[in-house]
Amino acid sequence: MQLRPLGRSPLKVAPLAFGGNVFGWSADEARSFELLDAFVDHGFNLVDTADAYSAWVEGNEGGESEAIIGRWLKQSGKRDRVLIATKVAKWKRYPGLSPTNIREAVEDSLRRLQTDTIDLYQAHEDDPKVPLEETLRAFDDLVTAGKVRVIGASNYEAPRLADALATSKAKGLARYESLQPEYNLMDRKGFEDTLQPLCVQEDVGVISYYSLASGFLSGKYRSDADLSKSTARAAKVKNYLNDRGMRVLAALDQVAEAHGSTPAQVSLAWVMAQPSITAAIASATTVEQLEDLARSASLELTREELQKLTVASESN
Numbered sequence: 001m002q003l004r005p006l007g008r009s010p011l012k013v014a015p016l017a018f019g020g021n022v023f024g025w026s027a028d029e030a031r032s033f034e035l036l037d038a039f040v041d042h043g044f045n046l047v048d049t050a051d052a053y054s055a056w057v058e059g060n061e062g063g064e065s066e067a068i069i070g071r072w073l074k075q076s077g078k079r080d081r082v083l084i085a086t087k088v089a090k091w092k093r094y095p096g097l098s099p100t101n102i103r104e105a106v107e108d109s110l111r112r113l114q115t116d117t118i119d120l121y122q123a124h125e126d127d128p129k130v131p132l133e134e135t136l137r138a139f140d141d142l143v144t145a146g147k148v149r150v151i152g153a154s155n156y157e158a159p160r161l162a163d164a165l166a167t168s169k170a171k172g173l174a175r176y177e178s179l180q181p182e183y184n185l186m187d188r189k190g191f192e193d194t195l196q197p198l199c200v201q202e203d204v205g206v207i208s209y210y211s212l213a214s215g216f217l218s219g220k221y222r223s224d225a226d227l228s229k230s231t232a233r234a235a236k237v238k239n240y241l242n243d244r245g246m247r248v249l250a251a252l253d254q255v256a257e258a259h260g261s262t263p264a265q266v267s268l269a270w271v272m273a274q275p276s277i278t279a280a281i282a283s284a285t286t287v288e289q290l291e292d293l294a295r296s297a298s299l300e301l302t303r304e305e306l307q308k309l310t311v312a313s314e315s316n
Contacts, residue, residue: 001043001297004278006205007177009150011083011119013046015272016297017207019283020049024064025057026285032068037076038287042294046083048180048207048281050124051109052091062091063112070114084113085207087124087154097127099138106142122152122180126160132167140173152178152207158194165202176204178278183208185217185248185267185313186240196276205278211271212264212282216240219249219263244315251312255305261295268296270309 003012018039023032036047049069055062066086073079086109089097094105109118121142127135142148153161153176161179168175179199183191187210199206212218214236220229224241227234252263259266264282271280284290301309 003045004205006120006150006207006278007152008175008203009177009205011150011177013083013205013207013279014044014297015277015279016044016268016293017046017048017085017279017281018044019209019281020047020065020069021053022065022283022285023049023053023068024060025054029068029071031285033072033075034287035284035290036069036072036082037078038290039294040078040081042290044294044297045081046085046120046207046279048085048209050087050090050122051094051105051112052087052124055091062093063108066109066112070112074114079115083119084115085120085122085152086113086118087122089124089127091124097123097130097135097138099134102135102138102142106147110147117146117149119149120152120178121148121150122154122178123156123176125155126153126157128160132160132164133171133173136164136168136171136173136175143174150174150177152176152180152205154180154209156195158198161195161204162198162202165204178205178207180207180209180281182210183271183274183277184211184213185252185270185309186213186245188313189315196274199276204276206276207279207281208271208277209281211280212267213237213240216245217248217252217263217267219252222246222249244313247312248309251309255301255309258305259299259301261299262292264292265296265299266301266309268293269299269301270306272296273301273306 049065053065088105139151214233
């Protein structure tokens, strides 16, 4: 499998990343281990999580996903075959991006992950209360100490990301080598208008989340009646049940039929083909689902097919 460089960093990643938000939530530990083994066996290498996953589940407090990944790493012996990406700032135990918070949070993440180094440590969201230089200097200290290899940002607006990159350059600090934005065929404008040109210009790798629009682009939600298939996703998916959404699903069906593939595979392949995209994050809760998603990495869409999907997903 052809790996892609992550920004200007030494990390190289496969174009499909596994979203670890399901670990300890919709996938128990045994299933999570199966999924991780299958993911790596396919030649993929980037597992994305966060310290806050999955605090939203009744009975959880946060840190469950990292802990499951850590136990899998220890049991499987596959640490050298994966890149572990995690995040700080959105968990109520370690909120924000103050230097003290970053220093304390990373130690807890390292402990749960049972590793000496986090490959990609990301600011889960911007924290405008803290000067960028203070945040970046704290991250730089972790890189210098060998606790983190590369840093990245998630949920940053273009002006703040540009300021962060300029600050790193001016002060000689580690820079954000990646951005993790919401991006898919249904949610394009927020990324494409301002963030994508900046990432292309500055060689910042992009790891998209919600790459399947909360499952809508899998094609299994086509009417209000289908919303009962997932109470967790129903509210967001309902926003896509409109003329534009049906137009996108129709285009996905046509392209999928031409390749003998599925709408989910085509949706991910479209994201992977876009400028600046390094990897698309997707989650699975069964090995069968993962097998479906895995085929997206080898699906080559024609220029005409990519254009068909792009036009179909244009806002009305």
